[in-house]
Amino acid sequence: xxxxxxxxxxxxxxxxxxxxxxxxxxxxxxxxxxxxxxxxxxxxxxxxxxxxxxxxxxxxxxxxxxxxxxxxxxxxxxxxxxxxxxxxxxxxxxxxxxxxxxxxxxxxxxxxxxxxxxxxxxxxxxxxxxxxxxxxxxxxxxxxxxxxxxxxxxxxxxxxxxxxxxxxxxxxxxxxxxxxxxxxxxxxxxxxxxxxxxxxxxxxxxxxxxxxxxxxxxxxxxxxxxxxxxxxxxxxxxxxxxxxxxxxxxxxxxxxxxxxxxxxxxxxxxxxxxxxxxxxxxxxxxxxxxxxxxxxxxxxxxxxxxxxxxxxxxxxxxxxxxxxxxxxxxxx
Ligand code: ATP
Numbered sequence: 001x002x003x004x005x006x007x008x009x010x011x012x013x014x015x016x017x018x019x020x021x022x023x024x025x026x027x028x029x030x031x032x033x034x035x036x037x038x039x040x041x042x043x044x045x046x047x048x049x050x051x052x053x054x055x056x057x058x059x060x061x062x063x064x065x066x067x068x069x070x071x072x073x074x075x076x077x078x079x080x081x082x083x084x085x086x087x088x089x090x091x092x093x094x095x096x097x098x099x100x101x102x103x104x105x106x107x108x109x110x111x112x113x114x115x116x117x118x119x120x121x122x123x124x125x126x127x128x129x130x131x132x133x134x135x136x137x138x139x140x141x142x143x144x145x146x147x148x149x150x151x152x153x154x155x156x157x158x159x160x161x162x163x164x165x166x167x168x169x170x171x172x173x174x175x176x177x178x179x180x181x182x183x184x185x186x187x188x189x190x191x192x193x194x195x196x197x198x199x200x201x202x203x204x205x206x207x208x209x210x211x212x213x214x215x216x217x218x219x220x221x222x223x224x225x226x227x228x229x230x231x232x233x234x235x236x237x238x239x240x241x242x243x244x245x246x247x248x249x250x251x252x253x254x255x256x257x258x259x260x261x262x263x264x265x266x267x268x269x270x271x272x273x274x275x276x277x278x279x280x281x282x283x284x285x286x287x288x289x290x291x292x293x294x295x296x297x298x299x300x301x302x303x304x305x306x307x308x309x310x311x312x313x314x315x316x317x318x319x320x321x322x323x324x325x326x327x328x329x330x331x332x
Contacts (some may be wrong), residue, residue, distance in 0.1 A: 003064060004032075004062045005064045005065065005066055005284065006055070006058040006064065006255075008037055008055065011267075012067025012071065013069070014262060017274040021280075023279045025285075030293055030297075031189040031290065037055040038052060039052075039055055039069035040172070043081075051070075064255050066280065080110070089250055089253050091248035091253060092153075093117075093249040094118070094119045094227055094248060095116060096116075096244060096245070096246045097115075098244055101238060106238055108237060110215050112220065115161065115222070117224060117228065117231060120226050121143065122223045122225050123139075125141040125227050127139040132281070142179070147183075148185040150221065151189035155192070158193075163196075165196070168182070168222075169226065169230070170182055171202060180253065186200070188299070202232065232259065241261075241276065242260060242312065243276055245279035247280065249287075258279070272312070274321055275324075297328075304328050309327070310326075311324065
């Protein structure tokens with residue numbers, strides 16, 4: 001049996017990194033049939049929308065997607081393609097595992113954190129008004145229902161994957177209603193899982209503690225904006241945006257993606273690191289239960305990283321995307 005997966009190549013370095021990823025997954029014999037769909041600038045040109053209904057329907061049907069980074073034209077009234085995708089498909093969990101990788105020199109060893117980000121509410125609801133010429137009002141949306149839903153997902157995931165400790169991080173001292181609702185929902189759900197260690201921390205303290213020593217942290221649960229910022233910070237602790245995978249997960253649908261953007265500064269040069277999208281592809285394989293093949297590819301990646309002979313520029317090497325890709329396939 002093969003899994004049909006909607007593939008959105010994306011903008012900037014997107015086609016380069018998704019191309020490398022599909023090449024490696026195909027070479028490893030991953031049971032996937034890629035169904036290409038448009039998103040970002042290519043979709044605006046062809047279909048007049050950065051996240052067209054055809055693409056959403058393809059994902060709705062396959063229940064699985066892999067996507068490169070998407071750009072949204074600015075100043076033309078489009079909502080961010082990524083935000084639109086998450087909201088339309090109700091992909092309420094932003095899932096970002098951040099782990100130390102072999103062969104990549106970073107200030108800390110043994111980082112193993114999962115950042116969970118509520119993907120559908122907060123300032124990303126996109127409700128803004130100009131009240132006067134001088135004043136704008138932007139609404140932070142926070143419902144108890146969404147807070148409870150992602151908290152329950154978090155605890156269930158931890159229970160099934162042997163994770164032991166979770167912190168809900170917010171700024172309820174300053175935003176008592178919106179952040180307070182999120183924290184309250186978390187506490188309600190935590191009561192059902194007394195065997196999982198849980199607590200709360202102000203998000204600024206979290207930033208400070210992560211920079212000082214990230215190794216004690218396990219699972220972090222945050223609202224949308226804090227999660228966006230802190231997950232990039234966490235990526236910086238283990239080698240940067242080029243290496244950290246991500247997923248947007250809902251009740252029935254999951255779309256896997258890199259944390260990084262379109263990297264216009266290096267797009268088209270063939271030097272981008274495909275590891276983030278590749279690792280997202282491995283998360284996809286694990287999500288559908290293909291652990292063995294995911295583990296085999298991960299082993300090949302780790303071998304290449306440990307050897308250090310074919311690393312891309314962001315990791316301190318001089319290999320281009322093609323060489324790095326070929327080295328992984330060679331190890332397979
Ligand atoms: P966007 O506007 O799409 O968010 P950006 O340039 O603001 O793009 P990123 O694309 O995340 O943000 O890039 C931030 C920096 O990290 C850039 O210098 C980029 O070259 C680098 N970078 C991001 N992804 C990769 C990658 N896969 N390989 C190598 N470098 C990367």
